[in-house]
Amino acid sequence: MLSTFEQENPWLVPVAKLEGKTLMEHLYGRFNGMYPYLWKANFTDMDAITDWEISWAEAFADEGIKPDDIATGLKGCRTMFPKPPSLTEFLGACRPYLEPSTAFHEAVAGMQARAKGENFTYSHPAIFFAAIAAGQHDIMNGSYVGMQERWKKTLAAQLAKKSWPEIPAPVKALPPQVVSKAEAIKENKKVMQMVEEAVSVKPGLSWVHNVFRKHKHVGMFSLNRAIQTAIEHDIPIPAEVRA
Template identity: 45%
Template sequence: MNALTGMAGGELAEPTTRPYSKWFDPHPRLGISMIDHLYNRLDGAYPHWWSANFASQQAIDNWAESWVEAFEDEGITPEDVAVGLRTCRVRYQKPPSCAEFIQACKPSADPVPAYHEAVEGIQARRKGELGAWSHPAIYWAAMLLARDLMTQSYGQVKDRWAAALKAQLARNEWADIPPPAPALPAPGQANLSKEDAARMLRELDALGMNKAAKPGEFDHLRWARRIMQRVDAGDKSLYALQIANAKEVLGLT
């Protein structure tokens, strides 16, 4: 049935004037517009319940214009609608409202499952893996809060996470998810060539960082002396506790 040009068994309604949208264009493969196709799919998923919502052709036209306007505002794509139809089958026993259907189209907008996906994705990337990302917005939101997501509970980050995810989803366009940085080898597992090892030793020697201290030469109080040097130089960034500890170990208190 072509839902927007006449109800089954009825006369064709007078054509209405609508703002242009691709959702009203005839689809070459479907033979009808995408919004017509969506009406038919929902009518098939909710037999009798769906069509019972529309008492006239004008009611169908009103539904189509309202939903298409919402799709345009929210950046809903045909691919999103396919996701929405699958989600509705398991989430809603009765026909969804416009808001419910849009939420079904973008399940990644739910911050709770997106949070768990983000945590697992960050862990995977730290191992040198790409991670499983259902939507690029989750990845980019996760990168903004990566440290907090890995060190704090969901209760501590849920508001910031929800805000970051919402902001990313609102962008409607996202850069590609980059490949992960190579994972660092575990201690003792590095495969370093003799040439690279020699080069690193030369660089450390040049920086004065590879000189072995003779017994009794290592200054265990160097950290305290450096703090006091910074105090004498007028460094105001030191904490009072740092200064007090340095003075104590140096016998200056």
């Protein structure tokens, strides 16, 4: 009789398409075929096989592993592991995109696409939310070498959550506004005026700025006096006044 855990774990339930075998029994057969003699040597009796099935099935359920992930892991085993992999090694092979450096570069690509208002399909939602938690600016402008430890911790923290909200749609970038040359000149004058007004005026010397603003309409004596005062008090002299 199956325990409550075994009844609830989909990896331990018989599957009709597998002729009544469980997914774990099917995986056992795949490993046995990939590693002749080496695989069976890990198990001294049926209890050992049962223990393996239950412990790995529990890990698959906890990590949200899907059959497609198992297929990816088995394919990776062909080139990654000359000997049967441990549970940790196999989990990594099932989701190579969650390897920190790979996930980081996917996060960068995703943030760059979203900055343009483009959709991006993430291999795993934790990559997106880890990028947000680490900081979009740092992700897009930093390097993996510089952010390695921080990124590993952030990604691990997100993966530990087990569930994530839906990734929000990117905000479409607004098209650049077309401005005529005349409008650009007018806007530039406004900006320059704002800059001038933002310059702190030393107490008692506001008259110097007033003379400079009206330099075309003041006498040479007043203008020269204003220039001399500006030099003495480190007040910027406009280029048009110097001309």
